[in-house]
Amino acid sequence: MGILTVSDVTAYIKRWMEKDGLLSSVYVRGEVSNFKRHSSGHCYFTLKDAGAVLRAVLFRSRAQYLKFEPQNGMQVIVSGRLSVFERDGQYQLYGDRMTPDGIGELSLAYAQLKDKLEREGLFQQERKRSLPLLPRAVGIITSPTGAAVRDIRTVAKRRFAGIPLVLAPVSVQGPAAAGEITAAIRLLASHPLIDVLIVGRGGGSIEELWAFNEETVVRAIADSALPVISAVGHETDFTLADFAADVRAATPSQAAEIAVPDRLELERRLQQGQVRLRQAINNDLLRRRQRLSQLIKSPVFTKPERLLAPQRQALDNLQERLIRAAARQTDEKKRQWLLVSQKLALLNPLGMLQRGYAFLSQEDTGEPIRSVEQVTVDSYLEARVQDGALRLHVMEIKRGDI
DSSP states (O other): OOOOOHHHHHHHHHHHHHHOTTTTSEEEEEEEEEEEEOTTSOEEEEEEOSSOEEEEEEOHHHHTTOSSOOOTTOEEEEEEEEEEETTTTEEEEEEEEEEESSSOHHHHHHHHHHHHHHHHTTTOGGGOOOOOSSOSOEEEEEOTTSHHHHHHHHHHHHHOTTSOEEEEEOOSSSTTHHHHHHHHHHHHHTOSSOOEEEEEEOOOOTTTTGGGGSHHHHHHHHHOSSOEEEEESSTTOOOHHHHHSSEEOSSHHHHHHHHSOOHHHHHHHHHHHHHHHHHHHHHHHHHHHHHHHHHHTSHHHHOHHHHHHHHHHHHHHHHHHHHHHHHHHHHHHHHHHHHHHHHHHHHOHHHHHHTTOOEEEETTTOOBOOSGGGOOTTOEEEEEETTEEEEEEOOOOOOSOO
């Protein structure tokens, strides 16, 4: 045998392993470590136990069918084939399927998704909406041929036949079920007359009910614009749709009883309400009559003059105060007028004449004489006194103090 290259040796080992029937289909149990989900969708990890480590890969075409999310430290069983990754010269497990060891795959997926959505708050009681008392129409999302829709229709007709039921037929199990249920929820939630939705199906195994545990369905229920009643399986069956719904019904029949009111019960309650309303009105009228009777007997109506007496007295007091104030104001005005009149009298030239003074002026010009310098000897002046005027002839002028 000649000298072999590394590639030759690796290729030979690979061919030898792939021809081995035992290694072409194996089930390997181990603990997951170094788990990584690549952006391409491929999952790379290692399986280990107390004595060895085995590299493994789940390509996207296989990984997309995982119901749960593998985590480091998880015990799993991986089925597939052993071969050699030639570039690194290492043998590894090419997985076809991975299942949890000791717990069902769906049970683990259920627990993981429930924990995730709980942390997001999708199941909180504060998100729950109240149901309408008398819906205009009820939307039903279920199989058109199953027992669930028959039960809902039977109960709804018995309770209130006049309420329309709008069915969105969907698959309730199988690969297409989750997508159809999600689309139907969004469709009926936008219907202008529907006020409440029923989403459900009859009983079955966890695999048969799994569509109602799919994340898309659970989120569609939580995001619905209308309140949702979940009615999946029997009373002992709990799906994630039940936690997200506003109300959980144990069976589809119970969902119909919750969504559709009993017409006879409504009529009875309406009649009771009418009776209570009449009683309330009668009681109110009686109280008002009694109050009116008390008012009629009160002094306001029997002796109204007593009510007016204080006001009349107050009015008289106000009138007296007004008269006194007006008199004071009149006296003050008279006093002020007298003072002004006296001042004006002092300034009035006629008043000066009455006290014996005369007003001198040039006879020809009428110019007032204030100084001897304005007068010449042999000139004529006019002297105005209280009751007439005098013509004066100047004979002599004396200057200085007299």
